Amino acid sequence: MLRTSFQDERGELFEACAPYQAEDDGELDLAHCPTLPGGSFSGLEPMGLLWALQPQKPFKRLVKRDMRTPLHLLLEVFEGHGPLPGQLLAQAQHERVFLWDGVQRVPVREGKIRATLFLPPREAPFPGITDIHGLERGLFEHRASLLANHGFATLALAYYQYEDLPQDPTKFHLEYFEEAVNYMLWHSQVKGPRLGLLGYSKGGELSLAMAAFLKNITAVASINGPVATTFIPLCYKDKIIPTLPVDEKRVQVNQSNILDCSNIVTDPFQAPGQQSLIPLEKAEANILFITREDDHFVKSEYSIETCKRLKAQGKENFHILSYSGTGHCFYPPFFSLYLIGKHPIFHKWAVLGGELKANSKA
Known part of the structure; x- marks a missing residue:
């Protein structure tokens, strides 16, 4: 044994x-x-x-x-x-080991930005990535540190419940994320004039919105990220993107008192006026949707429908990778799968889904 x-x-x-x-x-x-x-x-x-x-x-x-x-x-x-x-x-x-020899870890406290920048040990400048986690408190650095090992200048960005950032935000302001993008583009060790974004869950949603509204975004990888604004409204200048309607009556509770929230959010393509949809037709960036076929929080069919709309607009710069059985949590290789976690809105245990082997293969 x-x-x-x-x-x-x-x-x-x-x-x-x-x-x-x-x-x-x-x-x-x-x-x-x-x-x-x-x-x-x-x-x-x-x-x-x-x-x-x-x-x-x-x-x-x-x-x-x-x-x-x-x-x-x-x-x-x-x-x-x-x-x-x-x-x-x-x-x-x-x-x-998360940091190879020579990788620099630089805490960033510039203006409103609360983040950590990881710089590779090779000769600068490096292609730049901003890494945005899900709707979880704090600053998550594991992906950014691993990407720096492979030659990317990567900014792990916190955006709420961290230091002096909002603790219980009623809306997110895209200007904060724009400030982070500008910080990276102005950095002497980051190769401009464009930047890549990596987002998971809510971070994927925010990354797609950044690609739609901000300049100089060349690529987005959205991991199990919604294609519409969810739970917390998003603001940029004079525009507000409202959230998709949520029907809490659709929450199911199993025998272990664990929530199943897979059907609580309205179909973004059936919502009145579709005002919550992120206007991805405006995005010039290459977009990669990484989804699971049976996500408990984000349905991959919404990414498929989004790509149909992009194609109808004459765009071809998108791709979908869909993996069955991976669960909502999608970590770097050989991490422990998180099957059941606290729902960020209801603050109760909820099914995140996934199977160990399928998650690892994905």
């Missing part, structure tokens, strides 16, 4: 295990040896002991805030294949 485990920065324990049969000489190569039945995953999965990690306590989420330190995983080999570990035969520590 092989087992991996680690504690995150809050002390929460995550574990995964799988039984294997070693060769006669005692060697075990996970790239060529499938699991035996009875573990956290099955089949030929060399990285399964990472992507199958799940919290010991229900509903806990892997949190990594400090990119300057690695994740320390404990790898253990036990005798036998039973449900209870046998004798410990061997163990080792494994580090997962």
Whole structure:
């Protein structure tokens, strides 16, 4: 039996295990040896002991805030294949590093901007990306740090519930995100005159709006992001994009008192006047929609309909990648899948969906 485990920065324990049969000489190569039945995953999965990690306590989420330190995983080999570990035969520590040597981590407190800039170790200037997370409090740096390892100057941008940013906003102002774009374009180590955007969930929605209203955006990757304004209105200059209507009566509650919010938001293409739709026909950027087919928060069919409208406007600079079974949370490779989380509006546990193996493959 092989087992991996680690504690995150809050002390929460995550574990995964799988039984294997070693060769006669005692060697075990996970790239060529499938699991035996009875573990956290099955089949030929060399990285399964990472992507199958799940919290010991229900509903806990892997949190990594400090990119300057690695994740320390404990790898253990036990005798036998039973449900209870046998004798410990061997163990080792494994580090997962977020910052390669030479990558600079620069806290940014310019004007209203609250962010962290990651700069690659190579010769500047670098292509620039602004990374915007979902409707979650704080500043998330893991994607930005990993992108910097691969040659991108990446700004991890906070936009609410962080330091002196709004704690309970009634609307978001696109001027704040425009200030972040300008900061990157004016930076001496960022290659202009255009910038890429990477957004997840609400961050994907905001990134699409930035492409529609702001200049100098060359590309957007929207990960499970709505194509219309949701929950919190968006303002830019004299324009206000209202939110899609929400029908709380459609919320379903299962036996474990977990919410299913998959049908609470009105179809953006059936909403009165369609005022909540982001006017993507104005965007000149290349747009990549990364969606799941059965998202509990964002339906991929809306991205498909958006692309039909873009095509009708004579645009061809868009693409959809749709993955079944990935869930709403879409992290970098080999992160722990977050199946059930706090809904950002209702503040109760809600189904985020997904399957471990399908999420990892995507």
